[in-house]
Amino acid sequence: MNYRLKLMYDGTRYAGWQRQQNAQTIQGELERALSVITREAVSTIGVSRTDAGVHATSYTANVHLENPIDSYKLFRGANALLPADIRLIEAKPCDESFNARFDAVQKTYLYRIDTTPHGNVFYRNYAWHVPQALDLEKMQKAADCFLGSHDFSGFMAQGGSSKTFTRTIMDSSFTEEDGLLTYRITGNGFLYNMVRIIAGTLVWVGKGKIAPEDMPAIILSKDRTRAGMTAPAHGLTLLRAEYADEN
C-alpha cells in the first residue's frame, strides 16, 4: 500500500532531507519512526532534497508499505516517535503509482530577509539578517524578470542532478511587514540552489550592486558569475508542493 505523507519541519538541527550515514536528517528520522511503527524496513520518497538548515511547512513524501496500516495510527504513532521539530501533518493511502518527487507539478518556496538593525530573535533561524535598507521597489522589478520560462543555468550550483535547465516561474513577489521581507516564488521546478541564488541576487539588487534593468541579460547569459551570492540556507522554507490530482 502506498501512503502520501505531509510533513512540517524546522530544518535548523538537520543536515537536510536526504538520509545520510553519519548525520541527522529529516528522511532518516522519518524512516526510523515509520520502521518502528510498521516493523518494516521502509524507504520514503520526498518531493525535494532540501539542504541543511532549510525548513518546510508542508513537505510531501510517499512510502510503500508491505502491510496496510490505519492512517490515523500512522499519524499518531509517527508524531509520538518523531522529534518535536518534525511533525507528520497528514497521512493517507494513495494510488500505487503516486511518486512525491516526480508527480509534483509545482512548488512554492518562501525566502525571508530580516532587515531590522538589531535582528528579530524570533526569525534568527528562519530569515537572513541583512541589517540595512534595501530598495524593495527595485527588488520587485528584478523579481518580475524571473516570471515565465527561462533557462536558469546561471542560477544553479554544481552538484544537482537536473538534465534540463528551463523552468517556468508563475509567482515571484515580495511582501514586507515590520522590516521582514518575504519573497515568494512558485515554479514547475527548481535547479540546485536556484531559489537561494535568486534570493541572493535580489538582495544585491536591493543594495544597488545589480541594476534591475540588467536582470534579463544576466538570465540570458547563463553565467553563474553574473548573478549574486547564494543566500544562506536558513532563510529558505518550502511552503508546499502541488500535484495534478489535487486540482
Next chain:
Amino acid sequence: MNYRLKLMYDGTRYAGWQRQQNAQTIQGELERALSVITREAVSTIGVSRTDAGVHATSYTANVHLENPIDSYKLFRGANALLPADIRLIEAKPCDESFNARFDAVQKTYLYRIDTTPHGNVFYRNYAWHVPQALDLEKMQKAADCFLGSHDFSGFMAQGGSSKTFTRTIMDSSFTEEDGLLTYRITGNGFLYNMVRIIAGTLVWVGKGKIAPEDMPAIILSKDRTRAGMTAPAHGLTLLRAEYADEN
C-alpha cells in the same frame, strides 16, 4: 545619565527576566554585556519580571550609568556581546527620573494557542499546543468579561508583590489564523501569573469546562479555585509597554 532600553528576547533558554545567582536570566545577560561596554557595575530596572520561558518583542528597561556613552555605541556593543536570542532594539538617553517599572501606564501581552492536531513546529516554543477544537465564540464571550476594572485576586498566583488587586483591562480579544489562536490583552497592570491564569481559564471555556455566562461570578468570587489552570509560560509574549511621555 539614565538610558531607556528596548529589548527583544526569546525566553526559551532563560530562567526569566530577573537576575539570579545560579541561573541564566535576561537581566543577568544584559547587565553582563553593559558592564563590559561601560566598565561599570550596572543595575537595570525592567518593566516586568517575566517568568522562565516567557518571551518579549519589546521589553522596556532603564539603566543609570556613571559615565555617559554614545547611544549607538551602546546599541552596537550590546548586540555584539548579547547572545543571539536577546537583542537590544533601541537605547537612548532619557530623563533621570524615568523608571521602566513604575512609569509604565499599560502593558500588552499575547498568549498563543496552537490548536492544530499535529502541532506547528515553528510555534513549539511560542504557543501552547491544545490539539482539539476550541469554541472560539464562547472564548471571546468570556474574554469580554475581563474588560473594565475588576479585583483580579482570583486570577493571581502566590508569590507576587502586589498590594492592590484591582486592574483595568482595555483589550481582551482573540484572532485566529491557520489553527493558531492569538489572545491579546492590554491592561494598566497585571498581578502575578494573571495573564497565564486568564489564558488557561479561556481554554477551559473553549473546551466547555466553564460556561462564559459564569465568568462574571467567577471574577467576583476572587476564588482562585474557580478559575481555570495556569497556561504554560512558553505561550506568553510581552508585546510592549506604554509610558505616559510617549503619548
